[in-house]
Amino acid sequence: MTTRLLAQWARFLGARCPPASLTSFPPLHVQAESAPVKTFQMHPLPPVRAMCEVRSLIKEIDRSQVPKRTELDELIEKAGSPEEVLQLWAEWGGSGNQAASSFVRLAKLSVEKGNLDRTALMQDPRLLDMLEKVSSQVATVWNGTLVILLRALSQLGIAPGDLVMQSLQTEALWRVRRFSYKQLAYLADWATARPGPEGEELLRSVLKQLELRWMELADVRTISLLMARARHLSPSLMDKLEDKALELAEKFSAEDIRRVALSLASQGRRAVPLLRTLSYHLHQKPSAELNTPLLLDVAYAYGKLNFHQTQVFQRIAAELLSRKAEFSASNITRFAKSFAYLKWLNLPLFESFTEHYIEDSKKYSTLQLCNLLLSLARLNFQPSKGEEFYSKVHDALEGVLSGLEPFLQTDVVWSLCVLQQAKPQYLQSVLDPTFQSKLSGRNPSHTENYRLKLLHIAAAAQLENLCPLGTPASSIPAIPAITRESRASPLQIGLKGALQSLTGNRDGAYRTGVDTVYGWTIDGELVVDSETKAIDLLGLEAPHLSGGRGGSPIPPGAQRVAFLVWEFPHYISRSKELLGRFIMQKRHLQLAGFLIVEVPYFEWLELKSDWQRVAYLKDKMGKAVAEEMAK
Template identity: 55%
Template structure:
């Protein structure tokens, strides 16, 4: 619209200029002015008419001074058909061409020698010393300014692949020309320079790559194809944060055009750099679901599972599609693939029962092919999710036979992880824990990262609690229990749900502080959100003087009154459950089991019930109702 208006204005201005010219002549020479006016308005075949509309970008008129497109010469035809280096060198000797044709011949020669087909042996081992090749290089060096932009970028890549010495004259000339022209290169050519030159260490090569990156950062809006965006994002470790942000915006705009392999490449690159761009991940997930099964190869699915796990990005529809595609292929997977996929899904807390059942069967059938680290990773994943195989006896018999001789050789932290996982899965054997009760092993669990040390000390508490509560007759149980008080960690961070529950418990007991304990750290490594004792009439009992075996000091000296019940309140937050499920994860299932074995009546408060209670009155009524039901269930047992 604007261009058409501009054309019409141009026509009017040209007519006005004619009138003004005639008027100017009329003041000095009326006769001449009349002649001019007649000449201007006389019909002529040479009247100015615009060749095209200004908005028509497809029909660009060629300037008379612009050289015509070069003809496809015999040399070009022979180079295109060449299959060996000798064909190119012979064609050059017979039909010597200009600098651009020399560059094209050099690119084709490099592709044949170092291309996708690998090294091709030539009759002359030192082909670089061939006078015909030297003539090609000299021609490029002498006429480098006539080499086209695309050919210049390609020939520079060829020289990089040939590992020419940095002081080679032709290489220096091409590098200098590329630096001079870098602002005139298209964004695709800039992307090629970045992609091909990032591994180069020469000062000029580094300058070319850095300048290309700067140009891309300034001209990122020009990028219009998914392949270039994907290629640049995959090199993200060398780019500025601002350029990566813009490339991610471009990827979001062009996500519809990404192939399945490009989606995989972008996700892996984001995972490697920890860039969790949620809008882009959602867009890629949507378009991934539209791909046919033929595009979703097994390596691609495994890589995507790893990337989603590394970025902690949950997308149930994608995971369901992954499981549906992987399930029939599980027998064909290697032990590395099985443990890698299981570990990735375990990080996401996503449990697909048929798929994990297939993983367990794969291990049972191919246990001889699994090495110890793979068995450990599989165990830790099953423990995290709290998954028990349907054929557990066969599965665990293979696991125990694999671990019997290898446990003493495990690294101290890994040994704690494996034994803790066996405790979660209720497969621990007391003699496995002998190294843990030794002071030397406890001393080895130290390091600069205090948070990690505290986490593993807490796992030691859980292992000791398992021995004490589930294997009380074992000799290791007494030794483990004796060190419980030494390893009681600091209290964890209080979540909003726990804080709200503890405040509501104060209202339940009517501010009787002696009848309620909150934030109770037990000797078993678990923290109770609240603890009360009720007698046979469901009346609260003061806790100060009562004996409490689950506390480090043992509490008071008075025994629990006959018929009384000790209630322990536990809040289950959203992270306590599997993804989109009401099944507790393995860690919290073990916590529930331990507290029940310690003769505590558990009052569970899950987040999905608590969040529906809007007022304090509703919360108090809810807690009292839960207390009554818990006592009734315990009496029914």
């Protein structure tokens, strides 16, 4: 920093003070004759450097400060074992910087060997002599060596409170302004895992310098390293790092992209421009760089951030299908779970997942099988070899399902209901009143969500003839209906207005936002006669409502019509296929006696006027009635 300031001052001084010449003095005949002539001895000034020469000035100064390499330095670099390093030090000795280099090399070799007795190593007199030399001459240790030495001491298990460690941390704290940006990044990476007040003070100083000098950042490795420690960085520094990553994304390797994507996912930072840029460059990488663990982490990060990039997903699917022989149970369940979060279904890929389970079902743990079932249910994927697949699934769940954690057990049974593979014995345990009391202890919205799933399971038992152990549907324990307050979407508001116009503004002729005893919400409800004209709902029995079984039955020939609004999030990505949850909703309401009128968002948005929407609903109702009569 001082060098840069000096260079800038020199430039301005040179610009303001023109070089001395004979023309800068007045002519001799103008001077008074009586005045004594003063002579000035002109000393040559150093040449003024322009701003473009600052880097060369810095390099010259740095080069003059770097000690010459000795034979000992070369021998240490060539050493192949910790014992050889210790022997070289015992024979040659050296300065504090050479002791630090020797210790770094020794730590690296001991980690590579892996089977050394580190306790005995740390008690070796030669190593202790190296540490004593470093501690007594810490001021002579180079900056880069000092940063690496701190990490090496940690690798060999030296405690944070050790005198040598404290001495080195204090020295690093004093030098924090002299470190390069890359050295600061590595020091921050090390300090984030160091407990104690000394480590915290050093980390604060390093992070402050990183934020002040962020313009010096020009290395992609440093960017990815810092972003991996995002939870310790300030939001402003993270914003600057994202800008730098966007600027240098072209130079990122596949591993750098993986690291940055994971750091964004860990902080929930959905930086869309950066993610799009990373996706583009990831798609250009050769297959040799895209190993399976890297693809796993990228799929996880995109799923966590709910970031959709179809080209990247297709590339991942193509890479995985070419490596079917490398599949493992863990990889399959993780990929399936990430793609399920993203609502992205690749039929050949998921088909290969289920085939792998059929071939190697014994390699799957119960938890892995549960995650696979949850993913298939979310996407409503039915394998081509369904009978063989579910036969193995039921064999694996037998005897272990009731022992699962209550929330996970509810998820598994609910998923089997979605896939229409639930058995009566699965429903018996979750519909037991004592089991329902176990679904508590978490935040209210989470508990309410699982109560809703129990309502769906109970609806499956009643409507799909899955009563536990052959008991009648009336004996299934009643689960209180849930009334949820939610803000209506623009599409639901538009449907309400269209129903109001369709029924001639008769309030008793339609319902909207109907919460049923089955746990499903009907966006709009009508009862129409044989001519598809709406009749008054008031006074008619409504078995789908809580306490609505009283009243007169609907007239002969009349039909209950349920309008279901399908928003964009209800569909599988890049598809017009509904997610498994909404397929089950449609199936249950049909079994409950409703004619289903589906209102997809992509059709509704094309209707620009109220009369078009009313005509659209009439046409859909007419088709639904005609299909029911054809059955």
